[in-house]
Amino acid sequence: MNWIITENNKKIDALSIPTITIEELREDLKALKLRPIGFFGKQEFENVRLYVVLADDKKGKIHISSVLFKPDVKSYNSLTKDFPQLHNFEREFYEDFKIEPKNHPWLKPLRNNQKDYPFFVMQGEDIHEVAVGPIHAGIIEPGHFRFMCQGEKIYNLEIMLGYQHRNVEKLMLNPNNRLAESICGDSVVGYNMAFSEGMEALSDTVISKRACLIRRIALEMERIAIHIGDMGAISGDMAYLMGANVFATTRTLVINTMLEISGSRFARGLIDVGGVNFDIDNEMASKIKTMLNEVLEIVHRCAKIMLKKPSCISRMEQTGTVSKETALSLGAVGMAARSCAIGLDSRFDFKDKYYTKYSTAKKLEETGDVFARFKLRYKEIIQSIQFINYFLDELKNNKEEIKTTPNDLSANSFVVSITEGWRGEIVHCIITGVNSEIIRYKIKDPSFNNWYMLSMAVRNNGISDFPLCNKSFNLSYCGCDL
Amino acid sequence: MTTLINILILLFVPFLAMGVIKKTKAFWAGRKGAPLLQPLYDFLRLMKKETVYSTTTSWVFKLAPVINFAAIIFASLFVPLIKGYAILNIPFAFIVFSYILGLGKFFSLIAALDTGSSFEGMGASREACFSTIVEPAFFIVMASVVALTKITSFENLKYILYNSGIYGILIVVLAVLALFIMLLVEGCRVPVDDPNTHLELTMIHEVMILDNSGFDLGLIVWGSTIKMFLLEALIASLIIPSNIPFIAYITAFLAIIFLISVIIGTIESSIARFRMTHVFEFIFIMSIMALLILTLTTYRIYGI
Numbered sequence: 001m002n003w004i005i006t007e008n009n010k011k012i013d014a015l016s017i018p019t020i021t022i023e024e025l026r027e028d029l030k031a032l033k034l035r036p037i038g039f040f041g042k043q044e045f046e047n048v049r050l051y052v053v054l055a056d057d058k059k060g061k062i063h064i065s066s067v068l069f070k071p072d073v074k075s076y077n078s079l080t081k082d083f084p085q086l087h088n089f090e091r092e093f094y095e096d097f098k099i100e101p102k103n104h105p106w107l108k109p110l111r112n113n114q115k116d117y118p119f120f121v122m123q124g125e126d127i128h129e130v131a132v133g134p135i136h137a138g139i140i141e142p143g144h145f146r147f148m149c150q151g152e153k154i155y156n157l158e159i160m161l162g163y164q165h166r167n168v169e170k171l172m173l174n175p176n177n178r179l180a181e182s183i184c185g186d187s188v189v190g191y192n193m194a195f196s197e198g199m200e201a202l203s204d205t206v207i208s209k210r211a212c213l214i215r216r217i218a219l220e221m222e223r224i225a226i227h228i229g230d231m232g233a234i235s236g237d238m239a240y241l242m243g244a245n246v247f248a249t250t251r252t253l254v255i256n257t258m259l260e261i262s263g264s265r266f267a268r269g270l271i272d273v274g275g276v277n278f279d280i281d282n283e284m285a286s287k288i289k290t291m292l293n294e295v296l297e298i299v300h301r302c303a304k305i306m307l308k309k310p311s312c313i314s315r316m317e318q319t320g321t322v323s324k325e326t327a328l329s330l331g332a333v334g335m336a337a338r339s340c341a342i343g344l345d346s347r348f349d350f351k352d353k354y355y356t357k358y359s360t361a362k363k364l365e366e367t368g369d370v371f372a373r374f375k376l377r378y379k380e381i382i383q384s385i386q387f388i389n390y391f392l393d394e395l396k397n398n399k400e401e402i403k404t405t406p407n408d409l410s411a412n413s414f415v416v417s418i419t420e421g422w423r424g425e426i427v428h429c430i431i432t433g434v435n436s437e438i439i440r441y442k443i444k445d446p447s448f449n450n451w452y453m454l455s456m457a458v459r460n461n462g463i464s465d466f467p468l469c470n471k472s473f474n475l476s477y478c479g480c481d482l
Numbered sequence: 483m484t485t486l487i488n489i490l491i492l493l494f495v496p497f498l499a500m501g502v503i504k505k506t507k508a509f510w511a512g513r514k515g516a517p518l519l520q521p522l523y524d525f526l527r528l529m530k531k532e533t534v535y536s537t538t539t540s541w542v543f544k545l546a547p548v549i550n551f552a553a554i555i556f557a558s559l560f561v562p563l564i565k566g567y568a569i570l571n572i573p574f575a576f577i578v579f580s581y582i583l584g585l586g587k588f589f590s591l592i593a594a595l596d597t598g599s600s601f602e603g604m605g606a607s608r609e610a611c612f613s614t615i616v617e618p619a620f621f622i623v624m625a626s627v628v629a630l631t632k633i634t635s636f637e638n639l640k641y642i643l644y645n646s647g648i649y650g651i652l653i654v655v656l657a658v659l660a661l662f663i664m665l666l667v668e669g670c671r672v673p674v675d676d677p678n679t680h681l682e683l684t685m686i687h688e689v690m691i692l693d694n695s696g697f698d699l700g701l702i703v704w705g706s707t708i709k710m711f712l713l714e715a716l717i718a719s720l721i722i723p724s725n726i727p728f729i730a731y732i733t734a735f736l737a738i739i740f741l742i743s744v745i746i747g748t749i750e751s752s753i754a755r756f757r758m759t760h761v762f763e764f765i766f767i768m769s770i771m772a773l774l775i776l777t778l779t780t781y782r783i784y785g786i
Contacts, residue, residue, distance in 0.1 A: 130600040130683075137680040151607075152758060237684075239676035239755035245511040311673065311753040314760065463604070464758040467681040 002028055003054075003063040006416070008350040009201040014414040014431055017051070017066050022076045025052060025067055029083055032056075034063060035331060035344075037427045038416065039089035041097045042440040046071045048097050051442075053416055053429060057349040062416050069099055078104040085331025088448055111162040111481055114144075120158050122148040127155070130463065134163050141477035145466075152462045157455045164481040172441035175199060175409075181268050184445060184479035189215070189222040190421025192271040194428040198417030199273045202430060203407040208400035211275035213391045216354050217288075218258070218267045218276075220384040220391075223422040224292075225254040227377040227384075228299065230474050234374055235306070237468045238315040246302045250295055257291050260284070275403035285392045292385045303378045316371035320457035320469030323368060332453050334424015334446040336473055339376045340368035346420040358390050359383075370472040409436040423447065423476065445479030487732075488563045495736070496704075496711035497522040499743045503671075506747025521707065528700030536693050538598045546593030547698040551705040553586030554712075561712045565731050566640040566724045573634040576624035580617065583709070587613060590702070594690035601682045605689035608758070612667050612674070612686070615765045622772035623660050626653070626779040639719040649782040653775050654720050660771035661717050662742070667765055669710040672750040674761050684758075714742045 002020050006012050020028070029036075038053030047068055054063040069076075078101035080087040090101040091110045101107065109117055121129075128149055134142035142163035148156040168183050172195075180195030181188045193215055200207060228251040235243025255265040262270035262278045270278055280288070306312045322332075327340040337344045345362045347355045363379040365372035409432050417428045424446030433439040450473060457469050501518035508515025517523075535544065560575040562568045572578065591610055594602040630646060630653070631638040643654045666674050670687035682689050691702050718738040722731060756764055 128600065128603070130604070132683065137682060152604075235754075237679075237681065239672050239679065239750070240753070241507065241511060241751045245513075309754070311756070315754050315757055319757070462758050464684040466683050 003032075003065045006062050006064065007060065008062065008346070008418045009197050009415065011201050011204070011410060011413045011415045012064070014412045017064055017414060019049075019066055019068050022067050022079075025065070026077075026079060026082065028065070029054075029079065032063065036083070036085055036089060037062075037418070037425070038429050038442060038444060039086060039093060040429070040440075040442045041069075041093055041099070042431065043097075044068075048099060050093065051429070051431075053427075055349075055418075057344060057346075060350045064414070064416070069097075073099065075100040075102050077102050080104050080106075084329045085449070088452070109162065111165040114160060114162050117160050119146050119160075120148070120156055122155060124150075126150045143477045147463060147466070149463050152464065154458050154461055154463050154466065157458050157466070159451055159455060161451070161477055161480050164478045166478075166482065168482040169441050169443060172443070173438050175273075175438060178272075181271075183443065183482070184476050185266070186226055186476065187222070187421040187423060187426065187445075187479070188266045188268055189218045189271065190419050190423075190426045193219060194417045194419040194421075194426045196271050196273045197419065198415050198428045198430045199409070200406060201415045201417065202409045202413050202432060203273075204410065205274055205404060205406040207275045207404055208402065210279075210395065210398045210400040211402050212354060213395050213398070214276045214278075214280055214402065215271055216352075217280065217388050217391050217395075218262075218270055219419070219421075220388050221254060221258055222267065223384045224295070224381050224388075225251050225258070226422045226474075227381050228254065228295070230471065231299075231303070231374060231377055233471050233474070234316070234370070234468065235312075237471050238312065240306070240309075240312055243302060243306050243312070246298060250298045250302075253291055253295055257288055260287070272403065274406040275401070277403065279402050280392075280395060282396060285395060289389060289392060292388060296382065296385050299378065299381055307375070307378075313371065315468070316374055316472075317367075317369060319370045319465050320461060320472060321367065321369040322453050322457045326456050327368065327453060330452050330456070331449045333449045334420070335376060335380070335422070336373070336424065336446075336450045336453055338363060339365045339372040341366045344425070346418045346425045350418055354391070355387065358387065370468055373472040409438070411436045421446065423474070423479075424450070443482060445476055445482075447475040447477075447480045450475055451480060484564055484567050485569055488567070488569055491563055492558055492708065492711075494522075495739060496707040497525065499711055499714065499739050500707050502740050502743035503747040503750070506744050507751050510748065510751035521703075525700055525704055525707075528703065529697060531696035531700075533696035533698050536597055539593075539596050539693070542589075543593045543596045543693070544698075546589040546596075547694060547701045547705075549589040550586040551701040553582050553589075554705040554708050557582045557586075558708055558712055560636055561715050562636050562639065562719045563715055564735065565728065566637055566719055566722075568636055571635050571637065574628075575634070575636045576621075576628075579636070580620060584613075584617070586705070590690060597693045599693065601685075601689045602692060604683075605686055608686045609690060612761070612765060615762065616664050616667055616768065619660060619765075619769040619772040620664060622769075622776050623657050626772075626775045627657070630779050630782060636716075636719070639716065640722070640724045643720065644723055646782060649778050653778050656771045656775050656778075657720055658717050660768045660775070661713055661720075663765065663768040663771075665710060665713040665717075665742070666746070666749075667768075668713060669706070669746075671746055673753055673756045673764065676755050684755075711739070714739045717742060 002018055004017055034054035034056050037055045041048045041050050047070055050067040052065050080090050090104055094100055095110050130147040132145040134144045144160040146158045147154055171177055171179055181192040183191050228247050232244050232247025258267050259265045270276055322340055324340045327337055327342055333344055341364055343362045348360050348362055363383055365376045411434055413432045415430050419426045427444040429442040431440040454473050458466050500521040505515045557579050559570040560568050560579045591606045594606040627638055628634050631641045642650045670677055675686040694702055718735050722734045
């Protein structure tokens with residue numbers, strides 16, 4: 001057996017993970033045809049162990065194996081040429097452990113050493129170079145964009161990140177640092193849930209159904225709030241004031257309700273290991289339902305007007321198109337992948353029973369352009385509101401405690417925790433050592449896979465369409481920089 | 483007396499017209515909005531501020547805002563305001579008007595290039611490109627009017643609507659539409675440009691003045707407000723009959739100016755901006771209007 005097969009949030013014995021060679025790994029990747037969701041190293045005395053985590057989305061299983069690099073091995077033949085999805089993972093591995101993937105086509109710094117970043121340069125009389133960032137107009141995160149353009153047309157966009165590298169994975173080694181919700185400020189619930197569920201799996205803590213439901217209500221409310229905010233931002237970027245104003249005020253309704261539940265508009269402090277810190281009583285439940293009805297009505301009205309308005313459609317349609325093939329080869333995940341007709345949604349793929357009980361229909365769009373991502377957000381908002389209504393009904397007849405005291409962490413264990421945040425799958429891999437201490441904490445944000453989609457999306461588009469494309473993905477800088 | 487009133491109008495009405503646009507947008511957004519004279523307060527605030535120059539710029543950058551502003555003020559002398567009288571009334575004023583404005587624009591373009599920023603170069607190239615399409619259309623419209631009225635100064639505008647029968651009405655309708663498109667282009671309004679955006683890559687006019695600050699920026703802002711007003715005034719002159727009483731004329735004139743501002747504000751609140759490639763198609767509508775006016779003028783003068 002080259003691979004050990006497990007499930008989402010299921011603890012396995014870290015020592016039982018098989019060790020294979022890099023060539024066996026190459027063969028297996030070819031044969032299994034699964035999607036990599038983890039590819040990270042861990043120092044093991046003087047050796048480096050490379051863990052490879054693959055997701056079998058059809059069956060909802062996770063395959064794990066590892067490769068051991070002896071201290072004298074300083075390179076291996078890159079896997080990226082055969083599996084382009086791995087290109088960022090290999091760059092990350094090289095940056096962390098200095099084991100070089102030979103013949104990697106794009107071995108550039110990912111988070112560190114940005115000073116001498118070797119930009120791709122095009123030459124020719126009409127080519128001009130536009131550098132944007134890291135300081136941007138408006139309040140957004142830092143990131144550097146380098147365009148190679150001919151006139152108004154973009155030939156290549158190179159994205160340089162790493163400005164917000166905070167060494168999060170090191171900080172996460174101490175579980176008393178309640179930092180999970182601060183890793184990526186717009187996915188507070190998603191990150192906190194991935195962290196908490198991972199820790200609970202490692203400590204065999206069973207939390208109440210009530211806590212699970214409240215977590216999922218918060219997760220869907222986060223999805224609704226951010227999607228509405230993004231629809232407003234997309235409207236703003238194409239100078240459609242009505243959409244920008246209406247969606248901005250509607251988003252406030254959602255996050256203010258979150259404030260009433262948890263004392264924080266972004267639900268900070270709501271979720272904790274062992275359950276949740278704040279309850280939703282029947283009065284609050286009916287308040288949430290009324291609010292969601294209002295939100296649904298406003299979103300319906302505004303989105304319907306926009307989906308019919310020629311000036312909006314002409315601006316969004318065929319802008320920033322990514323083909324399904326490109327998205328597949330880049331290993332796109334989450335909402336961005338679903339806009340290219342790739343059915344990836346870990347809520348349903350990994351059979352979260354709270355969701356699959358009611359529906360297993362993933363929302364998809366076919367065209368892969370800004371318009372598809374706009375429509376997908378609209379569809380997902382409606383779906384999330386339905387889910388919350390189901391969860392609230394279920395909550396009514398449930399009188400369980402919302403929090404239990406977590407047990408101690410098990411020793412020598414490995415767990416993969418996947419949560420579908422609004423952007424896509426958030427993957428946390430946690431490994432514990434002999435003394436039950438966390439010895440490796442690996443985080444993968446959906447943006448880690450998807451930043452290259454943005455580069456591909458703007459190719460051959462006008463440079464003036466870049467802000468719109470960027471906003472339609474709304475990827476995370478800090479989630480990628482860690 | 484008329485000259486004095488003209489000068490007063492030139493000083494204050496442009497800011498008011500801008501304020502009306504902002505108020506209209508606030509109304510459609512369900513907000514209260516800033517005071518009507520906010521653009522004037524903003525301008526006064528800028529005038530008090532220190533000007534900062536980038537170390538990469540040369541004398542061109544320092545000179546350009548002044549030349550641009552002077553050109554606009556000079557051009558404004560030829561435009562008929564109250565009772566259709568311009569402060570300076572010379573033959574073929576539309577040619578002087580156009581090229582004086584062209585000179586100002588040329589300087590703002592090279593000042594943008596002078597900063598060496600890749601954004602500003604891009605903005606300059608867009609602005610130059612749009613102006614190139616607008617200019618011939620404007621000339622065809624004005625030359626047709628001259629041919630029709632046999633009067634070469636801007637005073638001819640007021641004679642078309644009431645002295646050329648059905649042709650006059652058609653020509654005025656087309657000319658108003660053509661000038662309105664020109665107004666959207668030159669004034670950098672939606673759907674051509676987005677005056678509110680913070681996204682450098684999509685801007686046209688705003689990106690060219692990113693490096694300007696303080697007094698210089700104040701001059702540029704004032705200049706572009708007046709420029710918009712001048713085009714609005716040209717539209718007003720086309721419509722209002724000149725033989726009505728003085729008070730009635732002023733009322734009608736201001737009403738038209740503010741009506742145009744309200745229309746601009748409403749357009750900005752109700753449609754999205756065009757994609758950059760579609761802006762050209764939009765500006766070509768102006769050229770089509772101009773050619774239609776030329777055709778109608780030819781019919782009117784030579785018959786079939």
